[in-house]
Structure formats: C-alpha cells, structure tokens
Amino acid sequence: MVVFEKTKGLTDNQLHYCPGCTHGVIHRLVAETLEELGVTGKTIGIASVGCSVFSYNYFNCDMIQAAHGRAPAVATGAKRANPDNVVFTYQGDGDLAAIGTAETVHSAARGENITVIFVNNAIYGMTGGQMAPTTLPNQVTQTSPYGRDVTVVGYPVKVCEMLSQIDGATYLERVAVNNVKNIRKAKQAIKKAFQNQIEGKGFSLVEVLSTCPTNWGLTPKAALKWLDENMETYYPLGVYKDKYKEEK
C-alpha cells in the first residue's frame, strides 16, 4: 500500500529552488489540494515574480505569468471571465507585500472570489537577499548589514493583520512549514482557501511562513529553527479572519 507518493498535481520537472527551501513543500501542498479537490483540470494559476516565477513549470494546471505584483489583478480578470474555473495566485513577500500591495488590498476589498497563496520568507530571495517589507526588526540582510533599523526604514508589514480589517476578505490564515505538524495545518488551511472559492465565498489568503536558507546564511536545518524562534514570534500563526465561521 502506498502511504505517500508524489502528487499528480505537480509536473515531473525538478524544482530549481535551493536545497532546503520550503517553496517545494508549499508547491506540493497546493498541488495535492488541487488533486484532492479534483480541480487540476480546470484551475488557472497565476505565477508571480520572484523565486516562484518558474512555478508555471511545476504546477500541473494552466498557468499565467503576471507582471511583478500584479498577480491578484490578473487573477481578478481570469476569474471574472471564467467564473467556473478555480483561480489562484502564488506570490512571495517581495511580490505581494511590496510592489503588489495595492493589488492585494484592493482585490481583498472587492472581495474577489480567488485564492491567494502568500509565501513569506522575510527577505528578497531571487535578487540575492535584500531587505524586504517583511524583514524582521534587526534582521541582517544585504541591504541592512547592521540589522533592520525601524527608526529609518520602518516596521515590517503584517499582511494578515492588515487585511483582517477589510470587510471584503473572507478567510485569512497564517501558517508555517517548519515541521510536520505545521505542514499538516498548512495543508488544511490551503484546502479551506480553495474550498471557499469553489463554494463562492470570496477572497481567501493563506500566508505561509517559509525559509530561505541561502539568503539567511543558515543551513536548511538551522533555518527551520530560526523560523520557529524569530518569525513565529513576530508573525503569530493562526486564523485572522473567517467570515463564515462567525455566522454559524
């Protein structure tokens, strides 16, 4: 009996991500969800700009590559033109929380019936480890060699907390993928975000805390620990909004 095998929601292409990068885990969770819900054939994914730009090579569904930060805008068009299809975006923090903040906030405010997978690793990965809007206070990056000074560059953006104030948002949850327990929880959150869309409930966003061993300057194992000790205290895990739970 097969206990675990590679999901058919992923193609056979080998991921280009660095060793130990948890993007691969999140890709798999999304792909498994699509397969389990039986919607792989009618799903349109929107790839972002950043390390996840090549995600169109890995998901076994139709994919569109959007301009930097514009994935929710492209998803809006795709979903409104094809309301029977499942539309999701897969974006990093440089894409969603920096250049794409406007698109994110307004697609949530309009209550677009899409699913957003937001991968937060507190750094710009693809460009070589510069400070991102989500970089933690005092975190050392290429462009904050003495640590992020909040008196000069301000405070990190907490996307789930910010969007939870918006009436149009339906479901917001922050999860992590640094251990098996959290991966299981992340899978449930992602599945719920897709189910909400299929049931026509509106805008769902799952923020996934992810690692970037290369740019954090840590081994893959130490990066999991760093996420646990530093990121989870600044970005607490949990459900930030669930409109339909409140109504029960």
Next chain:
Amino acid sequence: MAKVTFDEERCKGCGLCETVCPKQIIALSKEKINLKGYHPAVITDQEKCIACAFCATMCPDTVITVEK
C-alpha cells in the same frame, strides 16, 4: 513491511528528511553522488522504518515515496 524509496536524482541533499525521522534512520550518503553533485539521502536501516512518512512530508523536492 515498510518501504521507503528515494528518487536520488531529484535529491538536493538538504537533509530536512534526516531532521524529522523519528527513528533516525536517514542519512546523507557518503559514497553516492548524483548528477546535480549532491550526496543524496538514503535509508540506513530499512527494518526500523514505521512508514510514518514524516520524511516525505518534509521533503521540499518530492523525492520520497513511502509504502507499507
């Protein structure tokens, strides 16, 4: 009996599977090297495997298949 197979050419030797294995029976191979130039993960003692699939759940590169 539990059986774990590694698609060794996909493995990048990050060792995350090693960190979550409750039986501590996964190690990066010292002899093998794959086309990418990494030492792939291998099972050191298949008899002890309980097919919990923690390694496969943690693996970012979907290298691992677990059967029992």
